[in-house]
Amino acid sequence: MNIDSLKKMCKGTVVAIGDPGFQEAIHGDLWNKLVPDRAPQIVVKAADEEDIIAAVKFARANKLKVVVRGGGHNWCQPTLRNGGLLIDIQNFTKVISIDAENRRAVIQPIISNRDVQNTLNAVGLAFPTGHCPQVKASGYFLGGGMAWNPTVWGSGAESLEAIELVTAQGELIKASETENPDYFWAARGAGSGFFGVVTKYYLKLYTLPKAIQGSVYYYRLEDAPAIGRWLGDAAPKISPSVELSQFIVQAPPKLQEQAAGQNGWICMVTATVFENTPEAASAALQPLEQSPVRPLSSSFGTPLDFEQLFDSSGVLWPEGxxxxxxxxxxxxxxxxxxxxxxxxxxxxxxxxxxxxxxxFCGPNVPAQQKDMALSMHSKVYGGPWTMWWDAKDDAANTEWHQEMITALRPYNLGYYLGESDTAARPDNVVQAFTAEKWRKLCDLRQKYDPDRVFFDYFDGFASQ
Structure with missing residues (x-):
């Protein structure tokens, strides 16, 4: 294995274990600071598609498994495996084209949710991006894409028209419903188990809603079950244009005294509506005013834009x-x-x-299965996002998190690959798919990557 030959082939940076900058290359762009003790042998920070092709072919020739990193935001960090070659595509940051008239765009993978919306909103268009402002398109689309305005626009993957990718054989191809459809099917939902490196996404765009409004309600923690029961019963009759969420969060400053007896915790309900007139937006939000429990505080129908939505979401999931x-x-x-x-x-x-x-609101929930790997459709989505700052608190938070997921497990239908600890709990991978789609995904991997060039969902996690 001659690393020097790979360095000469690539325009981007190539570093191996022991090289200066190796630790920064494997850890520097990871969102979750709970960093596992896993490391590849080589990191290729690709400058373009030719670098990716060279890296894949080098890995094949030297019997190294390949893993791909996009934005480094996956919570359980499946891009860190023991051994192999990590292809980092963080340099793929361009909006290649926008066709406003025909509502189409082509982007590279490492563009954030916030930047996609900012670019499109400026010309009166929108796309079903994810909620966290810093998440990049790469892993978001591969996981299926939990989107804003989900019961109208669907998932992010549903608005993909094509992709370009490098295969396990080191070939650059395009895939869509009519061209290399197996790759296109798998890329929309396979997550970290996809057997290729996506380099471009072709997007179907939407007209920017003219009336985005939000309502927020705060309730006592002990009222959370009653509020949840009411919301679940009411959701089928609420407009699909309303995105409805129930949170348990720390109380805002004005309500901290009232939440003091519950360790500062409070129940928050948010309703965001995407409509084209203020009147339609207000009418869609009106059912949320009929709560059976009087809120501690509330605001109704505040005008919003995507920048404000991302600011609010970013506060809930802070950096570092x-x-x-x-x-x-x-x-x-x-x-x-x-x-x-x-x-x-x-x-x-x-x-x-x-x-x-x-x-999820509206009468047609859960949605019907689509012809893609993404499998999970349900009435409710969510769970605990357990976050803390100090390493000394790792054990206490991990134990509490385990208690939470144990308490919720009887209610589980399945998992979302992008927000599930598939490294510690590999069974979650299989439970992210219907049985039929899991079988098809395994068959496609065998067909298109028979030599197992790419790490699958389970390899490379065991301690060495």
Missing amino acids: VRARVEATFSNHNPGEMMRAVLPLLPRTPSPTTVLLFTI
């Missing part, structure tokens, strides 16, 4: 934390799930933690 997450799908009423975890909440070790249940 140590984190564990277990986000699941469920068809149970969220009130049942809130009741199951309520006894655990007052003794949460960290005030950074968030418990979220997004409740």
Whole structure:
């Protein structure tokens, strides 16, 4: 294995274990600071598609497994494996084209949710990006894409029209529903188990909603089960243009005194509507005013834009934390799930933690299966995002997080690959797919990567 030959072939940076800058190359762009003790042998920071092709062919020739890193935001960091070659595509940051008239765009993978919306909103367009402002398109699309305005626009992957990728054979190809459709099917939902390196995404765009509004309600922690039960019952009759979520968060300053008896925790309900007139937006939000419990505080129909939505979301998931997450799908009423975890909440070790249940609105929930790897569709999505700052608190937060996911497990329908600890709990991978789609995904991997050039979901995690 001649690393020097790979360095000569690549325009981007190539570093190996022992080289200056190696630790920065494997850890520098990781979002979760709870960093596992796993490391590749080589990192290629690709400058372009030719570098990716060279890296894949080098790995094949030297019997090295390949893993791909996009933005480094995956919570359990599956891009860190023991051994092999890591292809880092952080330099793929361009918006290649926008066709405003035909509502189409082509982007590279390392563009954040916030930057995609900023670029499109400026010309009156929008796209179903994810909620966290800093998440990049790469892993977001591969995981399926939990999006803003989900019951109208669908997942992010549903608005992909094509991709370009480098295969396990080192070939650059295009894939869509009519061209290399197997790759296109797998790329929309396979997550970290995808057997290729996506270099471009072709997007179908939408007209920017003219009336985005939000309502926020705060309730006592002990009212969370009753509120969840009411929201779950009401959701089928609420407009699909409303994105509805129930949180357990630390109380804002004005309500901290009222939440003091519950360790600072409070129930928050948010409703964001995407409509084209203020009147339609207000009408869609109106059912949330009929709560059976009087809120401690509320605001109705505040005009918003995507920049403000990202600011609000970013506060809930701050940078620089140590984190564990277990986000699941469920068809149970969220009130049942809130009741199951309520006894655990007052003794949460960290005030950074968030418990979220997004409740999908409209009469046609859950949605029908689409012809893509993405499998999970349900009435409710969410779980505990356990976040803390100091390494000395690792054990306490990990133990509490485990108690939370144990309490919620009876309600689980399946998992979302992008927000589930598939490294520690590999069974979650299989439970992210229907049985039929899991079989198809395994068959496609065998067909298109028979030599196992790419790490699968399970390899490279065991301690050495």
